[in-house]
Amino acid sequence: MSIAWSDSTPIYRQLKERVVAMVLDGELKEGDALPSVRQVAADYQLNPITVSRAYQELADEALVEKRRGLGMYVIDGAREKLLASERERFLKEEWPQVLARIERLGLKPEQLLAAKPINGVHA
Secondary structure: OOOOOOOOOOHHHHHHHHHHHHHHOOOOOOOOEOOOHHHHHHHOOOOHHHHHHHHHHHHHOOOEEEEOOOEEEEOOOHHHHHHHHHHHHHHHHHHHHHHHHHHHHOOOHHHHHHOOEEOOEEO
16 A cells, blocks of 8 residues: 555545545455554554544444454445445536536537547546
8 A cells, every 4th residue: 555645634534545445446355354553554654543543434434344353354345335435426526527627628528538548547
């Protein structure tokens, strides 16, 4: 897990979002263990309470579960649950801004679909 911290968002939230991205990208699969709180804290020079807070939010959202003495594990169905919530969030929060910009620039659907990808992402 490589992370560049931003000053604009609390670190625990950035860490949580990184774990979410890892689940969505398939880097962490259902049933996989999350790195231990101690390991993450040591690797990224974080306070263990910060790591615990991120993990607790993931548990509160029923994306991971704590197995006594074993650590935190990604639960079955976590990826599908995340996909559904991230799609909904995108459509409600991000898409209206993207659509407004597309309209402001006068872009047509054909132009958007014909745009050449940069680094595997359409530009």
